[in-house]
Amino acid sequence: MTTLPLLSAHVLLPLYALTLLAAVLVLTAVRRSWRWAAIAIVVGALVGAVLSWFLGDVLDVLGVPPTWVDRVWTGVVCALLGVAVVGLVRGGGRARRGRWTTRVVAALLVPLALLSGGLAVNRDAGLFPTIADALGQSHVPPLRLPDDPDPGSSPVDAASWRPPHDMPSHGRYGSVRIPGAVSHFHARPAIVWLPPAALVEHAPELPVVVMLSGQGPGAAPANIIEAGRMATRLDAIAQRNHGLAPIVVMPDQLARASNNPMCVDGPLGNSATYLTSDVPTWVHEHLHAATSAEDWAIAGFSQGGTCALQLGAGRPDRFGSWIDVSGQIGPVLQDREDTISRGFHGDSAAYGAAQPLRVLAEGAPYRDSAAFVAAGADDSRYGPVVPKVVAAARAAGVRVTERIVEDGGHDWHTAGVALAEGVEWFMHRTHLTR
Incomplete structure (x- = not known):
């Protein structure tokens, strides 16, 4: 498992597809609350832009300015988190089972969004090719x-x-x-x-x-x-x-x-x-x-x-x-x-x-x-x-x-x-x- 290639499209594309599917399912379930969903997406994207600027340009937490990939994905992740919040709060459908199903998918969207954004930024930097590298383990014999x-x-x-x-x-x-x-x-x-x-x-x-x-x-x-x-x-x-x-x-x-x-x-x-x-x-x-x-x-x-x-x-x-x-x-x-x-x-x-x-x-x-x-x-x-x-x-x-x-x-x-x-x-x- 630790040798999983984190930079490979064969790993990243299915993850991105799963994240997108979860977001679409949540948005479909809360379509009656589309105004809240739209507000959450816009506010999330703006929060992501401000967060990227503040951490990367003002505080300089990594010692290098964010790339456009970093900035875009920070906005995307925050927008997806906004969708997840709407799904958790508003639920979906009138039936209790439908509401709980929506909330479960919304809860899963949170780690999926964070993982997708983190791996996208990692691929842009090329820093951790495998899970072992991210854990500080070396494959070098x-x-x-x-x-x-x-x-x-x-x-x-x-x-x-x-x-x-x-x-x-x-x-x-x-x-x-x-x-x-x-x-x-x-x-x-x-x-x-x-x-x-x-x-x-x-x-x-x-x-x-x-x-x-x-x-x-x-x-x-x-x-x-x-x-x-x-x-x-x-x-x-x-x-x-x-x-x-x-x-x-x-x-x-x-x-x-x-x-x-x-x-x-x-x-x-x-x-x-x-x-x-x-x-x-x-x-x-x-x-x-x-x-x-x-x-x-x-x-x-x-x-x-x-x-x-x-x-x-x-x-x-x-x-x-x-x-x-x-x-x-x-x-x-x-x-x-x-x-x-x-x-x-x-x-x-x-x-x-x-x-x-x-x-x-x-x-x-x-x-x-x-x-x-x-x-x-x-x-x-x-x-x-x-x-x-x-x-x-x-x-x-x-x-x-x-x-x-x-x-x-x-x-x-x-x-x-x-x-x-x-x-x-x-x-x-x-x-x-x-």
Whole structure:
């Protein structure tokens, strides 16, 4: 049951049809009270519009503005709830049995409307592909690391490597625990994707992409695989390049979904040291990974994109490339005062020093860094950040590629498309594309 696909039309369309049927039955039963029904529908739709505006635009409860899908479905759900109220209050028909039947259907319409609206909004965002994802459970099994037949041998250069006849046709991914030996950061399990070229004997030394999810309800490394469909996208990239692709490591930079250490070292956790020290150490100990900064990229979506900007600007010695998809302009919690108080021990100077545009200006010129900066065309909150980041990075000497995803909002459709394109961009930069 937990594997039920929540984004599938085969699941959603029957639910929508059942909800519509329940609403039609209630409206048919209360046709003598059609004025009340009409008033309930109009008032419900207006309440939904106000609720969407207040929660999404005024209180900003999710950190992103509602999409038109969110707004429409909020209005539809509230209108359906209005119909349910009329059915419960007015009943239907003169017979007692008819009234009770109408009230039962009206009562069922309430959860059906809420479930239909919730799943429609979820499909628009692409956040929870299954019930297990919504419950915070991951389907990602432990990673089976490839055997190293000759650990003392010299690394194989990817440029001269040729795929063997028995190379797998797909990559392999799974969860691993990367301890916070230096940072003492209590990260949840990471996910690692290995391209086919990494799964054979005498595997070549491959570039690495450290890829981060966003922050918010249900946020976890598994979002990248499940909501972003990254394993499928990466397999397609590898197949176009004879099995070659970067190793993609998806660590947890949050510790828990509701936490936001902002990829700095502070009272909310030493996330920066975890990503720049503990994660690379684990990668070098367990995988055939390149060592130079030019062969390492930091990537992410939303809060993860902000982290990519921060660490790409602040640690060019570790990450020579960064892929920022729909990130913010800098680390932030609720507002500036809250960020300084909870994230920087009340030290406004430390907060200022952590702002990536300032870091870029002070670290210029960046002679060997490159960036891929992207957002959805319909992302009204974080889309306008892109030109500011692009301008600051170029002024600092960073070679920047800008990408706007058509018909994309602040969602996993945009994230999946742009992160995969960012990986291909990085492959060209590291001469891995054939």
